[in-house]
Amino acid sequence: MTRIEKRFAEAKAANRPALVTYVMAGDPDLATSQAIMEALPQAGSDIIEFGMPFSDPMADGVAIQLSGQRALAAGMTLRGVLDMVENFRRKDETTPIVLMGYYNPIYVFGVDGFLAAAKAAGVDGLIIVDLPPEEDDELCIPALKAGLNFIRLTTPTTDDKRLPAVLKNTSGFVYYVSMTGITGAVIKSRGAVGEAVERIKGHTDLPVAVGFGIKTAEDAAEIGKHADGIVVGTVLVDAVGKSLADGKATDKTVAAVRDLVADLASGVKRARG
């Protein structure tokens, strides 16, 4: 059993969705970011999505754009992201880590070299926004061969006809994007999200996590009624941004993220209560 499978199984046994938290690697600086990462499991995060900063995050809203800019300004690189995962793994052997970002830095790093380094560092899976199934030969197939999960986004525009193609090489879990839009936007209809999750479950046995637009413990509880996992990102990186003074970390930075995650974890726990 992979770390990801194990985590979803544990959450299911506890009759609750898994809490997946997204933070940006290197935001606002390397040391603080490492501390944030390490605080996440204790605060109630089941799975960590670790953002690989990119200069042109086309699918992200302002909060994650700014977060990536802070990380890049602080000197974060793809190699740096892998080093942080390696550091984390020395203390935590069980929390799954999924790297999320865009393809170009990986392409420039070199696909084979990157996959080997990611596996060695203790990465469990990848979510690459700009690699649809049409481009599976680029990274998805090599990643699966290297023993990493490749987690695909499905969206409201992915209809039943297309869904099997999208799910074909997906592994670990399915990430359902709750809306047509960018990260951090507002979910218009929670009911529609529930229906969509059911529709996807009709096509796969993989756990389905829902992300984009989940901001509060109440959102998490509500969406978590149907979903196997809840993904929260924008509010967390926004909390990092708001905790800064003159662009630098303060003693509030790590705590701001930790408190939010603890609150969201409480929402996840009462989702089916």
Next chain:
Amino acid sequence: MDGINSLRNGPDEEGRFGLYGGRFVAETLMPLILDLEAHYRAAKLDPAFKAELDDLSVHYAGRPSPLYFAKRLTEHLGGAKVWFKREELNHTGSHKINNCLGQILLAKRMGKTRVIAETGAGQHGVATATVCAKFDLPCTIFMGATDVERQMPNVLRMKMLGAEVRPVTAGAGTLKDAMNEALRDWVTNVDTTYYLIGTAAGPHPYPEMVRDFQSVIGTELKEQFQEAEGKLPDAVVACVGGGSNAIGTFHAFLDDADVRLYGAEAGGHGIDVENGHAASMTGGRPGVLHGNRTYLLQDSDGQILEGHSISAGLDYPGVGPEHSFLHDSKRVTYAPITDNEALEAFQLCTRLEGIIPALESAHGLAQLMKVAPSMGKDQSIVLCLSGRGDKDVESVGKYLGLL
């Protein structure tokens, strides 16, 4: 005529020109670009679509654009005969209208009710706002905040045409940031919105579609030159930002091995100045951005650089994927032209021919000026004069100290 060894066969079914191109977009957009491709294929086969586009090209855009013999420039350079393909005489003042007319007809066919576009210098924004006014579709133009400032006349034109101009402050506020923002809008408004990309780049089928709509330039040029001189030209030159006028000019000549093709990239302060140019092929490396793999200006970690050019229309860190393919295959010679070389060509053209070229086109002319003198007097070289320079007189005036 397009045999197995033809360079005109691309892209393949996956939207690839060799290594380049592809469909590197978020899943939300994937069904949209597949739908777009299906509609484009159908439109291409529909005689009514072609008839309407041809009619608009003649009566609205003013095609065919003339082929003009630049006598004084020829004498000045002392080599090959110099010709201009006068795309700057089209309605809205550049080649951009060719593509906008084609795509707006497609948007109508698809039942879309809103149009978005990105623009750098504002030429594509103006052309888009123009066709949206004519076809009564609301449109939003994304433009980098820096470009809004340096291209005010075009901003005013777009607004008067009824477009909403949305300044983009993310990044350095130039063309790539405008494109990011347009993609964010599209991913949000998938049901209603048509994204009218202005250059032969982006996810498949855009590079192919924009090329096809712009290919009228080279096709006309070939006929006109045949009529004037009874042969093919010896060399053809165009400027390359994203590369829509260049691919439109070159495409008809790709299999004519005797016709030398030159693309002028934005060399800015010089190709050796770090982040001081926008020459993605001569100064960049392959990468993936905005839906396609192509040559990009980027650092060693794969982060995209902003680049620099005196010309807002060439100030883009990427290039259309077909150009990347033609660069690798060496069919087209791409060369960097510095800001200063472009300024010199701008002035020479203005003084000798009474034609004020766009700064973008002046890059092409500067490349022509390097090639023509070493060619024989019985030879000919043609420049695609892609746009007029009215929009640039203020910024050139500043550079020359006239203001």
